[in-house]
Amino acid sequence: xxxxxxxxxxxxxxxWVDALEQSCFAQVWGSMAEHELLWGCGEKxxxxxxxYPSLGEAxxxxxxxxxxxxxxxxxxxxxxxxxxxxxxxGIVEARLEVRVSNKAARTLYxxxxxxxxxxxxxxxxxxxxxxxxxxxx
Numbered sequence: 555x556x557x558x559x560x561x562x563x564x565x566x567x568x569x570w571v572d573a574l575e576q577s578c579f580a581q582v583w584g585s586m587a588e589h590e591l592l593w594g595c596g597e598k599x600x601x602x603x604x605x606y607p608s609l610g611e612a613x614x615x616x617x618x619x620x621x622x623x624x625x626x627x628x629x630x631x632x633x634x635x636x637x638x639x640x641x642x643x644g645i646v647e648a649r650l651e652v653r654v655s656n657k658a659a660r661t662l663y664x665x666x667x668x669x670x671x672x673x674x675x676x677x678x679x680x681x682x683x684x685x686x687x688x689x690x691x
Contacts, residue, residue, distance in 0.1 A: 558635045561592040570597040578618040590615070593636040598623040601632040605645065612640050614650035617659070629662055637666075641691045648691060651677065651684040663687050 561567070563586060571594065575582045586592060587604070594600035599619040605612045614636075619628045640648060651674060652659050664670075668687040677684035 558593050558595045558632060560636075560639055561586070561594060563588045563590060565592075567592070568594070570594075571600055573597070574600060574618045574620060575616070577621065579616070583616070591636075591639070593632055593639065595628065595632065598626075599628045599632055601636040603636060603640065603648075605640065605643065607643050607645065610644060610646040612645045612648045614648060624658075629659075630666070633662065633666055637689075637691060646691050648689050650687045652687065653678060654683045654685050660685060 565586065567585060571592070572582045572584065574597070583602075586602070589604055589606060590602060591605050592600055592602045597620060599617070601614065602616045602618075603612050604615050614633075617629055617632060619632075637648065649671075650663065650668070652663065654660075654673070666689070668689045670685055671688045672686045674684040674686060676682070
């Protein structure tokens with residue numbers, strides 16, 4: 555797999571990030587906020603986090619894997635490398651929200667030790683619920 559590199563606040567996002575966001579989510583977020591970090595592996599995928607070191611907390615905002623790179627372990631590698639990087643920053647707890655219908659993502663998170671903490675009813679624009687996950691780092 556391509557080497558996974560972190561990008562910090564103020565980093566210019568490579569064009570492949572926008573392309574992946576468009577193909578995976580049909581929506582591009584663009585530039586990163588000051589509290590965001592992104593771990594990416596070229597055009598294969600990225601994990602984008604909101605990080606609050608003073609609170610010891612982080613939230614996985616998006617994890618995207620190019621359709622051609624799915625089922626190759628890219629998502630798992632991104633999750634593991636980014637979680638390791640968060641631990642090194644002193645983060646002790648991480649959260650995420652995921653569509654209840656996204657079985658592949660939910661299986662990945664649960665296999666990596668994430669625990670379901672609840673449900674956000676009608677969280678997404680189309681009315682689908684979001685499962686809330688937490689992991690202690």
